[in-house]
Amino acid sequence: MSRVAELGCAVCRRLGHEGTPAELHHPRAGTGAGRRASHMDVIPLCPAHHRGALSGIHGVGTKAWPKLMGFTEQDLLDDTLKLLGVAKEQH
Ligand SMILES: [Zn+2]
Numbered sequence: 001m002s003r004v005a006e007l008g009c010a011v012c013r014r015l016g017h018e019g020t021p022a023e024l025h026h027p028r029a030g031t032g033a034g035r036r037a038s039h040m041d042v043i044p045l046c047p048a049h050h051r052g053a054l055s056g057i058h059g060v061g062t063k064a065w066p067k068l069m070g071f072t073e074q075d076l077l078d079d080t081l082k083l084l085g086v087a088k089e090q091h
Contacts, residue, residue, distance in 0.1 A: 009046035010076040027073035
């Protein structure tokens, strides 16, 4: 899991700033009921994009946030898994 945090904030990365110190976000809420839970389902987010009132997923809310940012938690999770070299089908 620490490898995920070491990637830096996934949102900042998309905005062109790689390596922003990040904490781990667990995108459980909002995923499909049939989706398999995995310890790999974590996204690195910096405090501003995690908890910030203006741009944080928990500050803005998980429904409004994707509209604000232009991408979803799933997009960021896909980015993260690609960077880690983990295919979605693997354990
Ligand atoms: Zn960020």
